Amino acid sequence: MNGSVGLIGLGNAGSALASAFSGQCRLVGFDANPARRQVVAGLDLEWAGSAVDIAGQAEIVLLSLPKPEASKAVVAELLGSAQPPQLIVETSTVTPNTARDLGAMCAAADVAFIDAAVGSGVQAMAAGQVTFLVGGTDDAVAQARPTLELVAKAIYHLGPVGAGSGAKVVNNAVMHALMVVLIEAGAMAGKLDIPMEALVDILGSADGVTRPLQHRFRGRILNGDYAGGMSVDNARKDSMLALETAQDCGVPLFAIMAAHTPYEIAVGEGMGDQDYAALAKLWEAWCGVDFSAG
Numbered sequence: 001m002n003g004s005v006g007l008i009g010l011g012n013a014g015s016a017l018a019s020a021f022s023g024q025c026r027l028v029g030f031d032a033n034p035a036r037r038q039v040v041a042g043l044d045l046e047w048a049g050s051a052v053d054i055a056g057q058a059e060i061v062l063l064s065l066p067k068p069e070a071s072k073a074v075v076a077e078l079l080g081s082a083q084p085p086q087l088i089v090e091t092s093t094v095t096p097n098t099a100r101d102l103g104a105m106c107a108a109a110d111v112a113f114i115d116a117a118v119g120s121g122v123q124a125m126a127a128g129q130v131t132f133l134v135g136g137t138d139d140a141v142a143q144a145r146p147t148l149e150l151v152a153k154a155i156y157h158l159g160p161v162g163a164g165s166g167a168k169v170v171n172n173a174v175m176h177a178l179m180v181v182l183i184e185a186g187a188m189a190g191k192l193d194i195p196m197e198a199l200v201d202i203l204g205s206a207d208g209v210t211r212p213l214q215h216r217f218r219g220r221i222l223n224g225d226y227a228g229g230m231s232v233d234n235a236r237k238d239s240m241l242a243l244e245t246a247q248d249c250g251v252p253l254f255a256i257m258a259a260h261t262p263y264e265i266a267v268g269e270g271m272g273d274q275d276y277a278a279l280a281k282l283w284e285a286w287c288g289v290d291f292s293a294g
Contacts, residue, residue: 134156
């Protein structure tokens with residue numbers, strides 16, 4: 001098989017990966033939709049007739065598929081072939097449980113497996129600047145690394161199988177929730193005649209959307225430091241002012257309104273004088289996690 005790489009799934013993400021790999025190795029690809037063959041026609045890619053055909057030609061097979069069910073079906077095909085690949089790399093967005101199920105299927109067939117979720121947009125992927133969020137054993141990750149490095153900007157080995165997919169799910173959850181918050185904020189700004197470009201500049205500054213991440217989450221929550229700072233009481237007051245302003249402007253709120261509830265709970269728990277990063281203590285109690293444990 002001479003170090004060939006297989007790629008199954010040539011949708012937007014898969015074809016971007018194919019563009020990055022093109023010309024760097026022998027690349028064999030397949031998609032269940034034959035129309036995708038035209039999309040990758042200009043690449044240095046050999047079209048296979050099926051997933052099983054790829055299993056016979058490639059030592060390492062990457063998956064870029066639209067649904068967890070598709071990943072499970074394709075992995076079953078690969079493992080059931082006469083010559084399974086040595087390593088399967090799941091780059092599709094799946095749940096950690098799905099990744100662990102796929103890993104167990106591969107382990108039973110003595111095939112290495114990692115989940116290498118993609119933390120980059122398609123343009124960065126096509127340019128060979130992929131951020132991989134990886135879960136798997138040290139041996140399996142070491143086996144995959146030379147191939148991933150052909151198209152990688154960064155490779156984060158985060159833990160066992162499922163860790164990469166978990167990081168992608170968490171990251172996407174933040175991005176999608178933040179998108180709603182930003183739209184709600186934009187609607188309020190529009191009603192208040194605040195220029196949109198100015199709003200973007202304000203939110204993009206050091207005291208904007210990155211401040212809760214860097215100053216509060218990294219600086220305080222990861223260190224268990226809740227003394228001083230802006231109090232829960234004051235943050236609750238500001239949150240109430242935002243809800244009142246939105247009501248006055250006739251702007252419906254979903255994410256911002258839901259985010260107010262923990263402030264009420266924290267005040268009820270006697271946390272009003274602590275820095276508002278102390279809301280993390282609610283989740284520590286509810287979930288049995290310790291943010292400051294590293």
